[in-house]
Amino acid sequence: MESDIAQAARIVAESRHLVAFTGAGISAESGIPTYRGAGGMWSKYDPARFASIDAFLEDPSYYWSFFKEERYPVLKAARPNPGHEALARLERSGRLRSVITQNIDGLQQMAGSKNVIELHGNTRTIACLKCGRTYSMDEIHAQLASRAIPECRGCDGLLKTTVVMFGENLPAAALREAFEQAAACDVMLCVGSSLVVHPAAAVPGAALDGGARLIIVNQDPTPLDHRAVVALKGKAGDILPRLAA
Numbered sequence: 001m002e003s004d005i006a007q008a009a010r011i012v013a014e015s016r017h018l019v020a021f022t023g024a025g026i027s028a029e030s031g032i033p034t035y036r037g038a039g040g041m042w043s044k045y046d047p048a049r050f051a052s053i054d055a056f057l058e059d060p061s062y063y064w065s066f067f068k069e070e071r072y073p074v075l076k077a078a079r080p081n082p083g084h085e086a087l088a089r090l091e092r093s094g095r096l097r098s099v100i101t102q103n104i105d106g107l108q109q110m111a112g113s114k115n116v117i118e119l120h121g122n123t124r125t126i127a128c129l130k131c132g133r134t135y136s137m138d139e140i141h142a143q144l145a146s147r148a149i150p151e152c153r154g155c156d157g158l159l160k161t162t163v164v165m166f167g168e169n170l171p172a173a174a175l176r177e178a179f180e181q182a183a184a185c186d187v188m189l190c191v192g193s194s195l196v197v198h199p200a201a202a203v204p205g206a207a208l209d210g211g212a213r214l215i216i217v218n219q220d221p222t223p224l225d226h227r228a229v230v231a232l233k234g235k236a237g238d239i240l241p242r243l244a245a
């Protein structure tokens with residue numbers, strides 16, 4: 001393991017165009033549960049009910065009670081951990097060009113990263129599906145103290161977080177930028193993702209197809225481990241600071 005970390009650190013140091021691709025695992029040490037596996041969100045909540053656009057449009061109250069009771073308190077309390085901070089340091093030092101993230105928690109930006117491509121939207125912004133008026137997470141949480149479904153102040157439209165739900169398209173500009181970065185990079189650092197949710201999971205494959213070398217940092221095996229130059233098993237908060245040193 002030690003020599004694998006040294007090899008990965010050398011590849012990072014020698015890269016010309018380094019890009020990171022992150023998933024829920026990088027935020028696990030900040031107290032935000034991942035989606036899959038034991039203790040993951042989808043073992044407790046059925047994604048077909050709590051994270052699908054059809055179910056949301058049919059009855060938004062399930063989502064908003066999940067937001068109020070489960071998501072808001074966890075996201076509000078979470079702070080960046082040494083993994084996020086290591087990626088922010090790599091960007092500040094000029095080595096890391098961008099972080100492509102599937103995460104909706106905003107922790108990478110809170111750690112100081114400027115070039116963050118959010119493939120799955122975020123929970124910071126809640127928008128009216130009819131008039132487009134936007135609200136902060138705090139404003140909406142305050143509304144949920146007295147009502148099951150928050151209301152738009154400007155019209156009678158339905159409010160929704162900008163988090164991409166199953167059945168919705170990913171934001172086109174973010175997806176395009178992610179594939180541009182994948183094609184341009186010579187090293188992609190994949191951190192804390194099961195790499196099974198498409199189309200996001202196709203981004204590391206596109207980097208490989210463009211000739212980039214892949215470094216994977218993840219607790220569990222991923223379907224791309226066999227194509228990575230190094231696949232490091234462990235916690236992002238332990239490993240990333242050593243890669244960025």
Ligand code: OAD
Nearest residue numbers: 023024025028034035036102192193194218219220235236
């Ligand atoms: P997953 O929950 O699928 O995978 C998280 C991965 O992180 C797992 O493979 C864990 O082994 C690993 N992991 C856990 N803790 C870790 C740690 N401390 N350090 C390193 N690795 C760790 O999460 P994602 O791949 O991000 O989509 O899931 C992709 C998408 O599926 C999410 O963006 C979400 C979900 O449905 C939407 O909400 C649209």
